[in-house]
Amino acid sequence: RPNFGVAISDTVLLNPSTTVDLRLGYARGTENNRPWSDGFDPVTLGFPSSYLRLTQSLAFPQIGVSEIEALANSPYIFDPGDTWSLQPNVSMQRGKHLIKTGADLRLSRGNYFRNLTPSGAFSFGVAQTGGPRADTPAASSGFGLASMLVGFGSGSMPSNTGVSIQNVYYGLYLQDDFRVTPRLTLNLGLRWEYETPRTERYNRTTRGFAYGVASPLRAPGVELRGGLLYAGVGGAPRGLTDPDRNNFGPRVGFAYTLTKKIVLRGGYALAYIPVVGSVEPVGYSNVTPWVSSTDGGITVRDRLSNPFPNGLLPPIGNSQGLLTLVGQDISFVEPASRAPRFHTWQFDFQRELPGQALVEVGYIGTRGIGLIAPTERLNQTPTAVFSQGAALTQTVPNPLFGVLTSGALSGSAIQRQRLLAPYPHFTSVIRLNPAYGNSVYHSMQVRLEKRLAHGVAALVSYTISKNITDLATSQDASNRRADRAVGDFDVPQRLTIAGAWDLPFGRGRQWMKNASRAADLLLGGWQLSTFSTFQAGFALGFGVQGGTYPVGVSIRPNVVGDPAAGVSGGHSERLGRYFNTDAFTRPADFTLGNAAARVHTVRSPGMNNVNLTLSKTFAIVEKAKLEFRASWFNALNHPVFSGPSTTVGNANFGRISSQANISRQTEFALKVIF
Numbered sequence: 001r002p003n004f005g006v007a008i009s010d011t012v013l014l015n016p017s018t019t020v021d022l023r024l025g026y027a028r029g030t031e032n033n034r035p036w037s038d039g040f041d042p043v044t045l046g047f048p049s050s051y052l053r054l055t056q057s058l059a060f061p062q063i064g065v066s067e068i069e070a071l072a073n074s075p076y077i078f079d080p081g082d083t084w085s086l087q088p089n090v091s092m093q094r095g096k097h098l099i100k101t102g103a104d105l106r107l108s109r110g111n112y113f114r115n116l117t118p119s120g121a122f123s124f125g126v127a128q129t130g131g132p133r134a135d136t137p138a139a140s141s142g143f144g145l146a147s148m149l150v151g152f153g154s155g156s157m158p159s160n161t162g163v164s165i166q167n168v169y170y171g172l173y174l175q176d177d178f179r180v181t182p183r184l185t186l187n188l189g190l191r192w193e194y195e196t197p198r199t200e201r202y203n204r205t206t207r208g209f210a211y212g213v214a215s216p217l218r219a220p221g222v223e224l225r226g227g228l229l230y231a232g233v234g235g236a237p238r239g240l241t242d243p244d245r246n247n248f249g250p251r252v253g254f255a256y257t258l259t260k261k262i263v264l265r266g267g268y269a270l271a272y273i274p275v276v277g278s279v280e281p282v283g284y285s286n287v288t289p290w291v292s293s294t295d296g297g298i299t300v301r302d303r304l305s306n307p308f309p310n311g312l313l314p315p316i317g318n319s320q321g322l323l324t325l326v327g328q329d330i331s332f333v334e335p336a337s338r339a340p341r342f343h344t345w346q347f348d349f350q351r352e353l354p355g356q357a358l359v360e361v362g363y364i365g366t367r368g369i370g371l372i373a374p375t376e377r378l379n380q381t382p383t384a385v386f387s388q389g390a391a392l393t394q395t396v397p398n399p400l401f402g403v404l405t406s407g408a409l410s411g412s413a414i415q416r417q418r419l420l421a422p423y424p425h426f427t428s429v430i431r432l433n434p435a436y437g438n439s440v441y442h443s444m445q446v447r448l449e450k451r452l453a454h455g456v457a458a459l460v461s462y463t464i465s466k467n468i469t470d471l472a473t474s475q476d477a478s479n480r481r482a483d484r485a486v487g488d489f490d491v492p493q494r495l496t497i498a499g500a501w502d503l504p505f506g507r508g509r510q511w512m513k514n515a516s517r518a519a520d521l522l523l524g525g526w527q528l529s530t531f532s533t534f535q536a537g538f539a540l541g542f543g544v545q546g547g548t549y550p551v552g553v554s555i556r557p558n559v560v561g562d563p564a565a566g567v568s569g570g571h572s573e574r575l576g577r578y579f580n581t582d583a584f585t586r587p588a589d590f591t592l593g594n595a596a597a598r599v600h601t602v603r604s605p606g607m608n609n610v611n612l613t614l615s616k617t618f619a620i621v622e623k624a625k626l627e628f629r630a631s632w633f634n635a636l637n638h639p640v641f642s643g644p645s646t647t648v649g650n651a652n653f654g655r656i657s658s659q660a661n662i663s664r665q666t667e668f669a670l671k672v673i674f
Contacts, residue, residue, distance in 0.1 A: 003029040017093040021102075025085040033077040035059035035118060042119055048306050054157055057118035064123040066144030067650070076118040078162075081110035096179045104171035112278055113162035122155035122290065122304060124148040126546065127297065134298045135393045135415075139546025139586060139649050151303030155290040159312050163281050164201035169274070170194045175251075187253035193272050194247060195339070197239025198279055203232035204317070205240055205279035208335045209378075209429065215322050217425055219399040226423045227322025228282060228330055240279050241335045247272045261352040265362075266345075273340040275372060277433065280333055283324045288312040289427070294411030295395050310406065327400070327407035329428045331375075337435035343367040348445075356453040362445050371437035373470070377477045378429040380552030381417045389590045392417035392550060400425065417551055428552070436480070439469035439487065455502030455509070463494045472541070472597035475556045485596040486539045494535040501528045525616050532610040537603035538643075545649035548589045556593035557584040557648040563602045571605045571641050571656075578644040581654035604643035609661065610635045617673075624674040630666070637664040 005027035012020045037060035042051055045061070052058070056076065063071040089102030128147035130137025147153050175189040208229045215224040232238045253267030290307040293300055302309055316324060324330070348362025381392065398414035408427055409418065423429050443465030450458045467487040474483050504510035506524015515524055544555040561583035567574060579602045587593040615629040640661040645652040 001029065001031050003027070019091045021087075021089045021091070023085070023087040023089075025083075025087075027083045027085075028081070030080040031077050032079075033075060035072070035074040035076055037072060037074065040119075046305055050311075051306075051308075054159075054308060054312050055119045056115050056159065059119040061119045062117045062121040063148075064121075065148050066125045068145060072119075075114060075116040077114050079110060079112045079114065081108065081112075083108045098177040100173075100175040100177075102173060104169070104173075106169040107166075108169070109164070109166045110278075111162060111164050113160065115158055115160045117156075117158060120155060120157040120290075120307070122148075122153055122307070124153035128152040128292075130546075135296045135395075136390055136548045136589070137297075137546075141546075148304070150300070151305055152292050152297075152300045153290070153304065154292065155307060156287045157290075157308055157312055158285065158287045159315065160285040161204065161281055161315060163204055163279055163284075165198055165279055166201070167198045168196045183257040185255045187251065187255075187267065189251035191249040191251070192247065193249065193339075194243075194245050195274055197237070197241045197243060198277070199238045199240070200231065200279045200281070203230070203238055204281045204284045205231050206282045206332045207231040207236050207240060209330075209332045209431070210322060213322065215326075215425060217323060217326055217403060219403050219425070222399050222419060222424055224423075224425050226426075226429070227326075228318075228324045228332060230283075230318035230321075231279075233318055233321070239335075240333055241337055244338050247339055263350045264348075265350070266347040268343070268345045271342045271344070273342055273371070275339065275433065275435075280331060280432065282330055282332065283316050283318055283320075286313040286315055286325070287329060289328065289408060291406075291408050294408055295413050296393055296415045298395070313406070326425045327404040327409045328426065329430070330426055331430040331432050333432050334434065337433070338370050340371045340435055340437075341369045343369070355450065357448065357450040360445075360447040360449075362447075364441075364443050364445060366439070366441040368437070368439035368469075370435045371439060371469075371471060372433050372435055373437035374434075374473045376431040376434045377474070377552045378431055379421045379423050379426055380477045381421055381550035383476060383478055383592075385417070385420050386550060386590050386592075388416075390548075392420070392590065393548060415551075421551065437469065437471045439467065439471065441465065441467045452500075455504065456499070458497070458499035460498075461494075461496045464492065465494075466490060466492065470597075473554050475554050475597075476592055477552065483597045485598045486600045488538060488541070488598060490539055490598075490600070492536045495533070497530065497532045499530055502526075503528060521618070527615050529613045529615070530611060533607050534609075535607045537606040539598040539600045540602045540604060540643055540646050541598045542584060542595050542646045542648065544586050544593065545647050547586055547649075549587075550590060553592065555587060556595040556597075558587050558593045559583060559595045559599070560585050563599060572639070575641070575656045577654050578656055579654055584648050584653075586648050602646075605641045605656075605660075607640050607661075608636075608638045609640065610638075620672075624672065627669075627671040627673060629669045629671075631669070633665045633667070634661060635664060639663070 007023060007025040009023040014020060035057060039058050040060045041058060042061055043049055060072040062073055084107045086105040092099045124144045124147035126142035126144055127137050128142060129150060130142030171191065171193045173189065173191040178186040178188060180186055206228050210227050210229055212225055215227055217224050229236060249270045249272060251269040256264045258264055288308055291302055344366045346362060346364040348360055350358060350360045352358045394416050395413040396416050398412055400409055401412045404410040418424055443463055446462045448460040450456060467490040468484065469487040470480055470483040472483045474480055476482060503526045505512050506515055506520045507513060512524060542557050544557050549555050561580060563579045563583040565580045567580050611633050612635045613629060613631045618626040620626050639659050641656045642658040642660045644654055644656045647653060
């Protein structure tokens with residue numbers, strides 16, 4: 001990742017109370033990544049020679065087999081980009097007011113080419129070889145490796161186009177630090193931000209989805225609606241999204257000195273989170289699916305030995321309008337999405353203590369609105385028809401036969417549920433970066449700080465908190481309320497201890513003040529320091545293996561008992577059964593589970609880590625010193641285990657099989673300072 005940057009700044013003092021600062025910057029960075037197996041010939045694996053013409057970079061294909069370590073997973077990336085920035089700022093002292101105002105202007109341009117699987121990606125699960133019925137296999141009745149040997153699985157080959165992207169950022173701010181009285185200071189500010197919609201130089205990007213618009217495609221007995229919309233077509237704007245110019249962020253804060261040793265502080269701020277990303281050149285970049293079956297797995301069509309006998313789908317651009325990629329997977333970004341907002345408020349109490357120490361107790365809260373959530377699946381089988389059960393997977397005559405000429409929807413027979421989908425002429429419809437996520441965070445934070453005195457300095461911080469969010473992969477895309485749960489980064493308690501102690505031995509210290517030179521060299525002048533972390537684990541999410549469920553859902557298990565019942569002892573005593581596995585069951589076929597996105601009573605093992613360092617500086621000559629340091633990482637050799645398997649139906653369900661941290665490590669270092 002070669003990077004280059006240059007900045008020029010000039011500060012001018014207009015008068016004793018007014019300063020102007022001007023900064024101009026330029027930065028260029030390039031991400032250039034070749035696959036680890038760059039140059040590998042897939043023909044040596046048994047693919048036909050025609051396969052070489054389909055790849056955008058010769059490499060080992062990505063292979064995933066259920067319950068077996070994946071092979072290859074290295075992308076082909078070439079992303080050069082440039083950013084220009086201009087930041088004029090003015091600072092003025094006017095009586096009790098310190099006023100600051102300025103701007104932050106940035107022009108960003110990037111030329112991006114990415115192919116995450118340049119030689120294709122293939123996966124093999126248990127369903128392809130499950131039974132006794134091929135259309136409704138029993139849970140865990142198949143074997144992923146057998147599916148690969150048969151050559152029956154799923155996969156795709158992308159053929160991507162590079163894009164040239166530009167966007168401009170404008171930021172203006174006004175800040176007033178107002179010293180109302182000697183005891184009270186107010187901080188008042190307002191910031192306005194506007195980031196122009198990303199544009200592609202040649203309009204090679206989608207711009208939303210025509211939800212209710214009738215499709216030009218016609219099929220008997222099926223109402224077809226929806227299709228991709230494109231930037232710059234039919235009077236549409238060039239930007240990926242609509243302009244969002246009302247992003248005003250107020251900031252209010254105060255500091256009040258209650259007594260000489262007690263200070264109260266508080267504040268509120270509204271911030272907007274920039275959405276960093278690319279455009280969506282769907283149609284210009286195509287993903288050709290591996291069509292291994294067109295009748296729900298009853299018969300195998302194209303095997304792994306020749307997964308794309310008809311070649312790849314050609315790039316068609318926006319020429320087909322709403323007919324773009326019919327019969328295939330499509331994705332888009334909703335143009336009406338607003339910039340994510342983040343509200344933050346806090347109040348704290350600070351008290352000076354004897355011995356050069358202070359204690360601070362505070363409350364911090366945040367509220368996120370319109371946050372970027374995982375992708376939204378718009379073509380899920382409607383929940384209203386789940387009650388049809390196995391009839392959903394029955395094959396029926398396909399009204400799209402002959403209308404669609406390629407892909408999984410082009411066969412003469414099709415599963416009934418495919419025709420009941422909101423957009424039956426697409427295999428999947430994905431909304432990328434949906435800005436509808438929410439979060440709320442509350443915490444109490446305690447900090448004890450002791451400045452260096454009598455050879456001791458320390459900083460102890462403790463946080464007790466809770467984070468609730470709906471930023472999770474939905475089980476049911478039509479019921480996002482069910483996704484509300486503790487966040488995957490929720491840590492109920494966290495304690496950190498950082499400190500340094502000048503050991504009281506040797507010349508000039510409490511003991512051995514008159515030690516000989518040899519004794520002082522050996523025992524005197526040492527410092528012991530530590531940085532230790534203790535925290536609770538993260539809440540775990542659960543999934544399901546096996547079973548038959550409608551298209552588009554991401555099944556969670558049913559919780560039928562207390563996950564903590566009958567489980568006791570430390571982590572090392574529960575490796576084979578970390579939680580009560582009987583508390584979770586696989587939902588019946590064609591039904592949804594009742595588990596939350598994350599179960600707060602089942603958490604991964606927490607952290608218990610102590611690091612120690614013993615150091616001393618030796619004077620060699622007047623202008624040269626030798627610093628010796630001995631460090632012990634994870635000094636107490638406490639293992640931190642990885643999380644357990646949380647997939648119901650997996651043979652390792654509830655088991656911990658690996659360690660997340662490293663065992664004790666010792667490091668010795670010498671440094672000459674001159």
